[in-house]
Amino acid sequence: MEISSATPTPHFLFVTTPMQGHINPARRLAARVMASMPSARVTFSTAVAAHRLMFPSNTDDQEDAVDDAGVLYVPYSDGFDEGFNPAVHGTGTYKERSRAVGRETLSAVIAGLAARGRPVTRMVYAFLVGWAPAVARAHGIPAALYWIQPAAVFAVYYHYFHGHDAQILASFCENDDDAGPDAGTAALPGLPRLKSSALPSVVSITSPEHPHYLLLDMMRELFLTLDEYKSKVLVNTFDELEPDALRAVAQFELVAVGPVVPDPDEASTAASSTDLFPRDDGKAYMEWLDTKPARSVVYVSFGTIVSMSKRQEEETRRGLEATSRPYLWVARNGADHDGTQGMMVEWCDQVKVLSHPAVGCFVTHCGWNSTLESVTRGVPMVCVPQWTDQPTVAWLLEARMGVGVRARVDGEGVVGRGELQRCVETIMGDGDDAASVIRAQADGWMGRANEAVAGGGASERNLRAFASELCCAVIGDA
Template identity: 70%
Template sequence: MEVPAPPPPQPHFLFVTNPMQGHINPTRRLAARVMASNPCARVTFSTAVSGHRRMFPSLSRPDDEAIDAAGVLHAPFSDGFDDGFSSTTHDAGTYRARAFAAGRDTLSAVASRLAARGHPVTRVVYTFLVPWVPDVACAHGVPASLFWIQPAAVFAVYYRYFHGHDADLAACANGIGGDTVSLPGMPPLKREALPSVVSITSPEHRHYLLLDLLRDLFLSLDEHKPRVLVNTFDDLEHDALRAVPEFELAAVGPVVPDEDGGSSPTSADLLHPEEQNARDTYMAWLDTKPARSVVYVSFGSVLSLNNRQEEEMRQGLEATGRPYLWVARKAAAGDGSASPDGCAEGMVVEWCDQARVLSHAAVGCFVTHCGWNSTLESVARGVPLVAVPQWTDQPTVAWLVEERMGAGVRARVDGEGVIERGELRRCVEAVMGDGEVPTAIRAQSDRWRELASEAVAPGGTSERNLRAFASAAAVSSEYPVGGRVRRRGLLYLHI
């Protein structure tokens, strides 16, 4: 008598990311969406202990597991820097080896612990600053997929950089070659459209570690050939999603908070739990302003503005004559250059629920550093952008905003990288003023909001891609074991 094959395990997705807020937030939202699209699945989220500790500060031990309000299990790994990595106190040269070794060991222990409970992981999804994760997945016989949290255009540029175009890109980025560079599958890119990383030519550069991590990532991609999920949507980056035929890139975005802002467990920003009274203050202030009258300013959770840039920003905002809501970090506000009590025409806060602010009818434009998360949040809500890119992928995002979408303008900076007050005023008027150009930008912003909404709605391109991914991960015909691909009718893993 033939013994029937054992049933496949319950689908169990393990999402892994480094402890930066800009990586945790979209990955956590994607995890919640996967769980919603496959109600039979389990979802576990893993970030480094330092990030986990900030997400769950009340734990008795920083590496204890926790379950959030959406039902996702959070099980941290250690990257060897449980109190957080700081370039001022730690040696960047040793980060990579230490983080990789500790991460592999402790994430493997997480996977083994889950399997011992009868809940083996069946699919791993990881972000780009933890390029060692596929090795752990492979050792446990589990397929891995990359969640690319930057634009598809940036993925294409990096791929070409690590596959024979590094010299051309570096020459263009550093102004020693032509003003543009041509890459397969991409339109000609001007120098100011290139991600800053491709300009790095020396190991002594302060951001060389990022280039090293990206090199590790693309070496791993070449070896493992995972499916790549991208936080974008087809109408926005149709060509870029197909610019690297060596990989299957599936758009699943925009992966942004729900329309209600941060009220649902899948939207909440766990790294910055807001005070109710603070939210009531700035939201009540917005309620007093006319529609599309407020300039919203935020440069994200990483960058600090120097004193000169702060003063130019303040003077420029005042010169617009428009009310503004400016998010300034503690370090910036502490020297008296930004008062949390606000001023006659504006309000300055240390942090706000950005999704909720961008959803408010009073907000007329967003002055941003062009982090991809912030940009997509603005696009999804139809808010025009003033792009002030600083580094990494942000110059490419600014190019997308101005040249490809027509949903904003890019501010020009001086020789010190500062946007001066007159330029800020000009840019704000270009998106909020009267006349053909501002009217056209606002119309484009509204159109992109519609397209973004259609992409993630039932039957939309991104929704279909995510549903197909979740379904394929639940019942798969192949998975890697020891670097090889083994085929079966159903996914049945022993971990």
């Protein structure tokens, strides 16, 4: 579509919290929006602390940074420019300070862009910046939420904050093993009955003293904001995976635009300049993978937020060794534990690892970004969910997709060595019927996921429609 010189150029502003798991999917969607509409401008704004980590060579926070996709990066301040530390700042200070300072400084970002001849015409915000739509409204800018978790999780949260909290909490009080198929389950509109073990952990919180109560409080604020502003919701999922969940909340239009994952060679382009953690060239572990047979390696990573207990670390190591299979394990202290059977590293390019033909299984915490990366590479998973949306993701993988096996935990919440060995062998067992079924399912879902974002796929069409809708609105208002 050709835009006249008198018409404002479509300009998307992406806003997110300073967390790697939020920055990555938002940045990747920003790049896709730019690719789908080359005439548009795209700016990305996260808090100063993360911006500094992404662009360490910039000596001035106001200095422009542009990635290889052409996305401009301009930070806002959340009041914690050196980074938020709960132990130092206390969780009670974060919400109010980040909202007050964030509103003021994001407003200044938008005003500054307009003064430079780059007026913002649409904001896309990730959750946990529930204050962002108020800033957009003050500047007359339409805003859309980018939901970076499964649509099923969105539906659970919505129903929790709209009259179903007592039912959900009751499911956590019942024993899942009680007689009857409905024991310990919640029946929510538009969703199948979900056991408490398949619900996001945040909806089990009842006390403000709980260490994760801040997250529940911020989610409540987000959904109150959605009720007020009626934002369109872009979801990092695809229609074939969650057709019912995408329509489980009639009050909102949920639009599938995923899976939003990087290309295998992205590490050499935009991603390398916007990662919050130290990176290396990956030569050692990739060469190690090159020496292994196809689908023989167990890849293990539990994300960057939750620390593994010493006992869980030991049980994981013993369980992996018991499989007698080679393993690549990402751990913060990985350099101390290399052995002949396994290799441990502090960081790896996960997409490249999952794309390597030697990898046959992924032992994962079920973070949604990692899960989608594994699904799009056809790698089946051992599910070891920890918190937030991860229990629901594990349910999706095991019960809905058939591409994963959920590991059982003991009374201390630890996956024992024998249980880990059982799960790995269920997926990788040579000649085993169950393993063959899981592998076939993984291959099938890989095809469907990649078709969704390919040219003409459902998610690709949805994203183009979203971008074009704004373009037409800008022309109509000109």
